[in-house]
Amino acid sequence: MTWLAIPQDSPYGIHNLPYGVFSANDQPGRRRIGVRIGDHVLDAGAAARAVGAPSVLLDADTLNPLMAAGRRTWREVRGALTEWLADEAHRPAVAPCLLPLAEVELHLPFEVADYVDFYASEHHASNLGRIFRPGSEPLTPNWKHLPIGYHGRAGTVVVSGTPVVRPSGQRKAPADAAPGFGKSRRLDIEAEVGFVVGAPSELGTAVPMSAFREHVFGVCLLNDWSARDIQAWEYVPLGPFLGKSFATSVSPWIVPLDALEHARVAPPARDVEPLGYLDDRGGEPWGLDLAIEVSLNGHRISRPPFATMYWTAAQQLAHMTVNGASLRTGDLFASGTVSGPEVDTRGALIELTWNGENPVKLPDGTTRTFLEDGDEVVMTATAPGPDGSRIGFGEVTGRILP
Amino acid sequence: MTWLAIPQDSPYGIHNLPYGVFSANDQPGRRRIGVRIGDHVLDAGAAARAVGAPSVLLDADTLNPLMAAGRRTWREVRGALTEWLADEAHRPAVAPCLLPLAEVELHLPFEVADYVDFYASEHHASNLGRIFRPGSEPLTPNWKHLPIGYHGRAGTVVVSGTPVVRPSGQRKAPADAAPGFGKSRRLDIEAEVGFVVGAPSELGTAVPMSAFREHVFGVCLLNDWSARDIQAWEYVPLGPFLGKSFATSVSPWIVPLDALEHARVAPPARDVEPLGYLDDRGGEPWGLDLAIEVSLNGHRISRPPFATMYWTAAQQLAHMTVNGASLRTGDLFASGTVSGPEVDTRGALIELTWNGENPVKLPDGTTRTFLEDGDEVVMTATAPGPDGSRIGFGEVTGRILP
Numbered sequence: 134m135t136w137l138a139i140p141q142d143s144p145y146g147i148h149n150l151p152y153g154v155f156s157a158n159d160q161p162g163r164r165r166i167g168v169r170i171g172d173h174v175l176d177a178g179a180a181a182r183a184v185g186a187p188s189v190l191l192d193a194d195t196l197n198p199l200m201a202a203g204r205r206t207w208r209e210v211r212g213a214l215t216e217w218l219a220d221e222a223h224r225p226a227v228a229p230c231l232l233p234l235a236e237v238e239l240h241l242p243f244e245v246a247d248y249v250d251f252y253a254s255e256h257h258a259s260n261l262g263r264i265f266r267p268g269s270e271p272l273t274p275n276w277k278h279l280p281i282g283y284h285g286r287a288g289t290v291v292v293s294g295t296p297v298v299r300p301s302g303q304r305k306a307p308a309d310a311a312p313g314f315g316k317s318r319r320l321d322i323e324a325e326v327g328f329v330v331g332a333p334s335e336l337g338t339a340v341p342m343s344a345f346r347e348h349v350f351g352v353c354l355l356n357d358w359s360a361r362d363i364q365a366w367e368y369v370p371l372g373p374f375l376g377k378s379f380a381t382s383v384s385p386w387i388v389p390l391d392a393l394e395h396a397r398v399a400p401p402a403r404d405v406e407p408l409g410y411l412d413d414r415g416g417e418p419w420g421l422d423l424a425i426e427v428s429l430n431g432h433r434i435s436r437p438p439f440a441t442m443y444w445t446a447a448q449q450l451a452h453m454t455v456n457g458a459s460l461r462t463g464d465l466f467a468s469g470t471v472s473g474p475e476v477d478t479r480g481a482l483i484e485l486t487w488n489g490e491n492p493v494k495l496p497d498g499t500t501r502t503f504l505e506d507g508d509e510v511v512m513t514a515t516a517p518g519p520d521g522s523r524i525g526f527g528e529v530t531g532r533i534l535p
Numbered sequence: 536m537t538w539l540a541i542p543q544d545s546p547y548g549i550h551n552l553p554y555g556v557f558s559a560n561d562q563p564g565r566r567r568i569g570v571r572i573g574d575h576v577l578d579a580g581a582a583a584r585a586v587g588a589p590s591v592l593l594d595a596d597t598l599n600p601l602m603a604a605g606r607r608t609w610r611e612v613r614g615a616l617t618e619w620l621a622d623e624a625h626r627p628a629v630a631p632c633l634l635p636l637a638e639v640e641l642h643l644p645f646e647v648a649d650y651v652d653f654y655a656s657e658h659h660a661s662n663l664g665r666i667f668r669p670g671s672e673p674l675t676p677n678w679k680h681l682p683i684g685y686h687g688r689a690g691t692v693v694v695s696g697t698p699v700v701r702p703s704g705q706r707k708a709p710a711d712a713a714p715g716f717g718k719s720r721r722l723d724i725e726a727e728v729g730f731v732v733g734a735p736s737e738l739g740t741a742v743p744m745s746a747f748r749e750h751v752f753g754v755c756l757l758n759d760w761s762a763r764d765i766q767a768w769e770y771v772p773l774g775p776f777l778g779k780s781f782a783t784s785v786s787p788w789i790v791p792l793d794a795l796e797h798a799r800v801a802p803p804a805r806d807v808e809p810l811g812y813l814d815d816r817g818g819e820p821w822g823l824d825l826a827i828e829v830s831l832n833g834h835r836i837s838r839p840p841f842a843t844m845y846w847t848a849a850q851q852l853a854h855m856t857v858n859g860a861s862l863r864t865g866d867l868f869a870s871g872t873v874s875g876p877e878v879d880t881r882g883a884l885i886e887l888t889w890n891g892e893n894p895v896k897l898p899d900g901t902t903r904t905f906l907e908d909g910d911e912v913v914m915t916a917t918a919p920g921p922d923g924s925r926i927g928f929g930e931v932t933g934r935i936l937p
Binding site: 246247249252265273275278279281282283284285286287288289291298300301302303305311312313314336337339360363366367368369370371372373374375376378379380408409410452453455456457458459460461464534 | 648649651654667675677680681683684685686687688689690691693700702703704705707713714715716738739741762765768769770771772773774775776777778780781782810811812854855857858859860861862863866936
């Protein structure tokens with residue numbers, strides 16, 4: 134389907150075409166919009182100019198102008214990119230605009246406006262309820278009535294590969310009389326999926342689930358690094374703050390929503406009837422069949438199944454705006470930790486090790502309860518594409534620095 | 536002290552010089568940086584050009600470039616503005632750059648990066664604890680060990696005067712079996728003080744209290760509109776979300792930190808010894824003696840005293856970054872509701888009316904528990920300046936639309 138030689142089973146085939154921002158040594162320091170195809174990156178602005186197409190949106194140094202342009206433009210641009218890479222006639226002009234992936238540096242692909250983190254996995258929320266509030270109902274009474282979420286720190290969203298400095302803060306174990314200060318001893322991961330808002334909305338106007346495609350530009354992977362000891366001491370009554378705000382890593386490639394058409398599945402049956410603005414039974418289902426993998430120091434420790442999420446991103450978008458809150462280009466909202474029902478499908482170490490009781494064994498003979506300095510975490514995912522193909526998400530990686 | 540005729544007791548005298556962004560009919564739609572003096576606005580960029588001074592930072596359409604330039608530049612610019620308005624020799628060039636306040640439209644003066652809301656009044660936190668968690672200790676165990684805070688929605692921070700549409704959402708009274716959906720019935724105010732970050736900091740590096748002046752550009756008033764019914768149902772376990780995210784209003788004038796030198800006072804005695812990074816006993820005190828007034832439909836309902844706040848803004852800045860979270864130009868952090876010990880110094884209706892039990896009486900014979908459609912709230916404040924002068928904060932107003 135493309136004139137570029139790529140492996141038949143590449144998850145970065147012509148049906149994917151995720152967007153990123155890169156720089157390369159041919160123009161040092163200049164950030165450009167790139168589109169991944171196989172193990173190459175298409176310099177999108179250069180390609181547009183080479184074929185004589187409009188290039189303003191593709192010549193930007195972030196995805197924000199393209200994201201702001203709205204769905205009609207997204208489809209036009211995606212159609213054009215597909216044609217340039219599929220039509221042999223474009224090859225002479227376009228081929229010189231391809232760079233090997235290994236020769237580019239990838240950057241945060243968009244300017245994050247507001248960042249919201251949800252809590253949409255029933256398995257994850259139940260596990261954390263059992264760990265943090267033993268003896269109580271694992272789910273709070275509101276959990277099945279609304280997608281619980283909170284705002285996180287947009288300014289510390291970083292691109293995959295950015296090292297994560299172990300945060301310091303106040304910690305207090307239940308047995309301690311007073312809190313102490315020091316480096317977090319319970320540094321954790323959260324495997325999540327992020328949704329990137331393109332088209333804004335007006336203050337005072339709710340965005341219904343049916344408008345999901347008009348506003349959401351694309352999807353990425355996200356690691357919501359969490360310092361469990363800092364979080365446990367600070368989070369009552371106003372929620373997580375410093376336990377989360379030191380870093381949130383995102384994958385460098387934003388998969389267009391249109392590339393996930395074959396990944397759409399019905400969400401799990403809901404055992405509480407949702408209020409009207411969250412009732413998706415009559416509309417398009419926005420469950421997504423993403424198969425996520427989490428590795429620690431090269432060893433796979435979990436395979437979280439995104440299709441098991443109780444609340445969908447369309448419900449989250451509708452909820453987030455039902456009070457009239459406006460959307461801005463660059464808003465990022467994340468699913469919350471993706472955990473499935475089985476132990477080896479949990480998306481955080483606190484669940485995988487049950488609060489440290491059952492350490493994870495690594496092939497080098499060591500074990501982990503939480504992350505140690507030097508540890509590297511890698512998350513990847515694929516989703517079904519057309520004709521048996523797979524749609525790949527760029528990996529989100531991070532290494533812990535002391 | 537200035538060649539411009541302004542009343543002796545104006546809170547917008549030469550010692551204040553707050554910054555804002557305005558537009559006016561002489562150049563329709565063009566946003567310009569203005570400095571308030573008396574009841575006039577100085578077109579700062581035009582003044583700089585008129586006296587032959589560098590004008591790049593003052594010719595921007597937001598305060599962000601000036602804010603990013605750092606304290607040395609802030610002092611230079613403030614010194615220059617003072618000279619232009621004080622020195623009769625500059626009058627011929629500068630006077631034509633003054634516009635009557637009544638003829639300008641004021642805009643949000645800076646682009647908000649991250650917005651963090653703290654919870655720093657002991658009286659407010661105790662009152663809410665008694666109301667929301669009767670029978671428990673009013674303050675959570677962490678309250679006197681750290682300044683509790685959470686991230687709010689930066690995209691819905693609006694300038695004073697922006698109407699506030701009554702938000703809809705899920706509400707559930709304790710006696711209800713299930714939540715219902717509808718307009719908030721318990722719409723409230725929160726009188727707060729906002730601190731605006733100018734100079735950024737690096738990811739992974741804490742900002743100590745001693746660097747407060749290097750990073751904080753100025754101070755404003757803030758009304759953190761709150762839908763108590765939505766908030767009460769949603770906020771466990773991850774904190775406030777839709778109950779707060781529909782609108783946060785800020786005053787249009789940012790008072791430079793240097794204008795508040797005479798307002799600095801010692802904070803209240805702390806009855807729990809703070810950990811080292813929060814211990815301000817050896818350094819500069821950053822309590823601030825702001826006298827706030829809150830009016831509802833023209834009738835003063837509260838006089839919250841900012842000097843009673845348990846945690847100072849310097850402690851909040853140090854706490855917010857102690858985990859290595861970076862600061863960006865435009866970060867806004869707010870004090871939390873300012874409530875003093877007396878009933879008529881409480882900064883929210885839920886406290887003033889004790890959760891609706893003791894309605895506020897208005898001169899027109901009506902009473903209020905929470906806000907009704909059409910109600911207008913106005914917050915103002917002044918602080919001590921040099922030589923017996925007062926430093927005025929611009930008012931933050933908002934009217935409720937159905």
